[in-house]
Amino acid sequence: MPVATQASLKGLTPEQLEETSCRLCLNNTYHLGLKPGQAVLDAVGGAHRLQGWRHNILTDSGGFQMVSLLKLATITEEGVRFLSPHDGTPMLLTPEHSVALQNSIGSDIMMQLDDVLVTTSPDRERMRVAMERSVRWLDRCIAAHARPETQNLFCIIQGGLDLEMRRECTLAMVERDTPGIAVGGLSGGEAKDDYCRVVETVTALLPELKPRYVMGIGYPEDLVVSVALGADMFDCVWPTRTARFGNAVTKNGVLNLKHSRYAADFGPIEEGCGCICCREGEGGLGITRAFISHNANKETVAAHLLTIHNVWYQLNLMREMREAIIEDRFPAYVRGFFAALYPDRANYPTWAVDTLRRVGVDLLD
Numbered sequence: 001m002p003v004a005t006q007a008s009l010k011g012l013t014p015e016q017l018e019e020t021s022c023r024l025c026l027n028n029t030y031h032l033g034l035k036p037g038q039a040v041l042d043a044v045g046g047a048h049r050l051q052g053w054r055h056n057i058l059t060d061s062g063g064f065q066m067v068s069l070l071k072l073a074t075i076t077e078e079g080v081r082f083l084s085p086h087d088g089t090p091m092l093l094t095p096e097h098s099v100a101l102q103n104s105i106g107s108d109i110m111m112q113l114d115d116v117l118v119t120t121s122p123d124r125e126r127m128r129v130a131m132e133r134s135v136r137w138l139d140r141c142i143a144a145h146a147r148p149e150t151q152n153l154f155c156i157i158q159g160g161l162d163l164e165m166r167r168e169c170t171l172a173m174v175e176r177d178t179p180g181i182a183v184g185g186l187s188g189g190e191a192k193d194d195y196c197r198v199v200e201t202v203t204a205l206l207p208e209l210k211p212r213y214v215m216g217i218g219y220p221e222d223l224v225v226s227v228a229l230g231a232d233m234f235d236c237v238w239p240t241r242t243a244r245f246g247n248a249v250t251k252n253g254v255l256n257l258k259h260s261r262y263a264a265d266f267g268p269i270e271e272g273c274g275c276i277c278c279r280e281g282e283g284g285l286g287i288t289r290a291f292i293s294h295n296a297n298k299e300t301v302a303a304h305l306l307t308i309h310n311v312w313y314q315l316n317l318m319r320e321m322r323e324a325i326i327e328d329r330f331p332a333y334v335r336g337f338f339a340a341l342y343p344d345r346a347n348y349p350t351w352a353v354d355t356l357r358r359v360g361v362d363l364l365d
Contacts, residue, residue, distance in 0.1 A: 001026045001058060001235040002311045006035075007051040009311070010240060011304040014052045019276055020312040021319070023055045024108075026235045030062035030093065033101045034084055046106025058235070059107035060215070061098045061114065061141075061156075075115060077133065095140035099153075103146045111182065112141040114156040118188040119198075127160040134158045134184075135172045142176065154213060156184040161194045163201045170205045180211040183231070187216035192351035196225060200358070203230035220249065220317055224337050225352050227321050228330070228359050239314050243306035246296035249313045251340045257289055257306070258296040265289040269305075275312035277305045331361045338363050 002009055002017065005028040009017050017025065027047050036050070044050050047057055062080070074081045079094030095113040102110035114137060115130035117123075138155050145153050155173040159165035173181060183202050186195055199214060206212055211232050217223065218236020226234065239249055246258035250270040255262075257269070266288045268278040280286035287305055295302040324333035334356065342348050345364065353363050 001233065002240060002314075003028075003235055003237045004051070005237075006031055007047050009307065010244070011300060011307050012311075014054075016304075016308060017053075017311070018055065020308060021315050022311060024058060025053070025055075026058045026060065027051075027105060027107065028062070029059045029098060029101050029105065029111075030082070032059075032105060033062065033093070033097075034091065038101055038104050041101075041104040041106075046104065048106060056108040057105070058109040059102045059105050059111065061102070061111040062093050077136075079113070095137040096144040099141050099144040100146070103151065107151060109152045109154060109180065110145075111154050112138045112156055112178075114138075114158055114184055116158070116185055117160065119160050119185055119190040119194070120188060121160065124160075124162065127158075127162065128165060131158045131160075131165055131169045135169065138173065138176055138178075142178075152179040154178055154180040154182050154211075156182045156215070157202055158185050159198075160185060161190055161198060163197060166198055166201050167205060170202050174205065174207065178210075180213060180233075181206055182213040182215055182233075184215050186214065187236070192222075192349070193354070195222075196229065196351060196355040199226055199229045199231060200355070206230070218314070220314070221338070221341065221349070221352060223314075223317060224321065224334055225355055227318075227325075228334060228356055228361055234318075239310035240307050243310045244303045246292070246302065246306065247310075248292070248306055249310045251313075251337070253341055255289075257292040257302075259293070262289040262293040265293070269309050270313070273309065273313070274316065275309045277309045277312075334361050335363055335365075 002022055002025045004025045007027050079092055082091045082093060084091060098113040114134040117127055117130045121127060134156060141153060155176055155178045157166060157169045157173050159169045183199060186198060203212055212230060213233035214226055214231045216236060217226060217234045218238040223234055246256055248255045248257055248269050269287060269289060270278055277285050277287040292302045292305060321333065324330045338348060348363055356363055
């Protein structure tokens with residue numbers, strides 16, 4: 001899912017986002033609750049109307065701001081008390097208020113308010129408090145949810161890097177029978193091996209026919225390995241943020257098109273890419289690397305075009321994996337993906353090789 005924090009993907013119109021094949025994007029409950037605010041959301045008829053988006057929206061609960069805005073937040077059993085990063089005014093985000101905001105936003109998938117702690121925290125006691133509180137807060141979210149027939153509430157599994165704590169939380173959350181299940185609290189600086197073991201541990205305990213959403217994950221190799229571990233859904237600001245620094249995500253790695261070597265490169269951003277920027281004919285723009293390089297440091301158009309390309313790349317990567325699974329050729333697809341990204345096998349990341357081997361995909365075979 002591309003991340004449209006403030007109900008917009010930076011630099012793109014809803015039509016441009018739709019053209020990438022995106023059908024589900026993410027909005028941020030905390031930020032929309034501050035501005036434009038719940039009264040405006042109710043008056044306009046929700047975030048779909050506000051942003052002119054006729055497809056699906058997932059809203060996070062605001063819980064992640066406990067990490068990103070920690071200096072502005074105080075966490076108690078009642079909820080999270082924030083000071084607005086805009087003007088310093090106080091805001092209390094409780095499970096009930098988070099759900100009410102998401103009901104006003106009208107998101108198709110809404111997340112429970114959870115107690116989020118960075119995985120690298122050494123405070124095991126605080127991690128257990130956060131895990132158990134997240135289960136209690138889910139119960140409060142379920143009770144407060146006003147539109148369960150039209151909005152799907154997902155639980156979020158916590159527990160840091162402690163696998164027993166993750167198992168305990170997973171079993172408790174699965175009992176609540178929410179329409180989908182998320183794994184939270186990762187992408188916080190933990191080692192890749194630790195990340196993989198958490199995802200592998202949790203997915204082994206999840207029902208097969210419910211969506212599994214690993215929150216905050218976006219690097220292509222992370223997506224591929226996580227799908228191999230049994231995950232389905234992801235979100236991350238990385239593909240859009242890195243575009244604003246002049247970087248194009250491709251099957252052969254990330255290209256910094258601001259570099260002078262691309263100043264006279266008249267090839268597409270990525271050869272064979274099907275995005276509107278790269279393709280020629282049939283409504284394509286045929287944008288060259290030279291054009292991006294020329295504009296990357298001085299005109300926003302370069303960031304907009306790279307955002308379109310990067311979002312299309314990520315969505316296409318997920319589409320290719322989905323098709324490979326359906327056609328029963330996923331291991332071969334994974335091997336091809338890593339071969340394109342790392343032409344020299346000696347450079348394959350050890351964490352990926354070891355993790356994939358545990359689930360029957362041998363990159364070195």
